[in-house]
Amino acid sequence: NAGVTQTPKFQVLKTGQSMTLQCAQDMNHNSMYWYRQDPGMGLRLIYYSASEGTTDKGEVPNGYNVSRLNKREFSLRLESAAPSQTSVYFCASSGGGLITGEQFFGPGTRLTVL
Amino acid sequence: GESVGLHLPTLSVQEGDNSIINCAYSNSASDYFIWYKQESGKGPQFIIDIRSNMDKRQGQRVTVLLNKTVKHLSLQIAATQPGDSAVYFCAENDAYKYIFGTGTRLKVLA
Numbered sequence: 001n002a003g004v005t006q007t008p009k010f011q012v013l014k015t016g017q018s019m020t021l022q023c024a025q026d027m028n029h030n031s032m033y034w035y036r037q038d039p040g041m042g043l044r045l046i047y048y049s050a051s052e053g054t055t056d057k058g059e060v061p062n063g064y065n066v067s068r069l070n071k072r073e074f075s076l077r078l079e080s081a082a083p084s085q086t087s088v089y090f091c092a093s094s095g096g097g098l099i100t101g102e103q104f105f106g107p108g109t110r111l112t113v114l
Numbered sequence: 115g116e117s118v119g120l121h122l123p124t125l126s127v128q129e130g131d132n133s134i135i136n137c138a139y140s141n142s143a144s145d146y147f148i149w150y151k152q153e154s155g156k157g158p159q160f161i162i163d164i165r166s167n168m169d170k171r172q173g174q175r176v177t178v179l180l181n182k183t184v185k186h187l188s189l190q191i192a193a194t195q196p197g198d199s200a201v202y203f204c205a206e207n208d209a210y211k212y213i214f215g216t217g218t219r220l221k222v223l224a
Binding site: 033042043045050056101102103104105 | 146148155156157158159160163203205210211212213214215216217
């Protein structure tokens with residue numbers, strides 16, 4: 001099993017450009033998450049999907065949109081990138097439920113917005 | 115809002131010594147906690163978890179202690195090794211999601 005995979009690994013955008021970060025998991029997990037991690041800071045939740053067909057805002061959703069394409073895939077879209085969105089983005093998944101259990105993380109996408 | 119924080123941003127420990135990393139949480143209703151390890155350039159990796167009906171849980175070389183009275187969580191690493199050098203995060207469960215602390219960097223000195 002590959003676990004959680006993310007593409008791309010690195011990306012450089014100009015201000016105003018758009019892009020979609022892809023995430024897939026092969027563990028048959030119900031819940032999926034998108035986080036951003038800035039230097040010297042912890043993980044901040046952008047959006048999450050508790051189950052297929054549902055998405056909810058996290059702590060820092062502004063400037064982002066998500067799509068839970070199916071049970072395996074959860075994408076994050078930046079419609080008009082801003083320098084403040086320069087960060088490392090992590091996707092994660094877990095079995096789900098009110099007590100979610102361990103989250104499995106992908107390797108991250110390093111995004112720079114110029 | 116509810117938050118999870120850490121007391122020490124950086125901890126330096128001699129190789130072979132025990133390490134203790136602390137975490138304070140503010141949501142007394144949290145019922146599940148996880149410790150993660152993050153090596154440079156990688157995503158966080160699960161170390162150990164504990165539910166609120168437990169005070170202590172042991173893994174291989176790691177122990178998590180939970181003190182619900184003072185809302186405090188700690189991670190103990192026995193016989194710290196160079197491979198333990200990383201940033202360690204605690205996280206508390208909040209319904210369908212988690213709240214992460216800012217992390218503590220553990221440096222292992224040879």
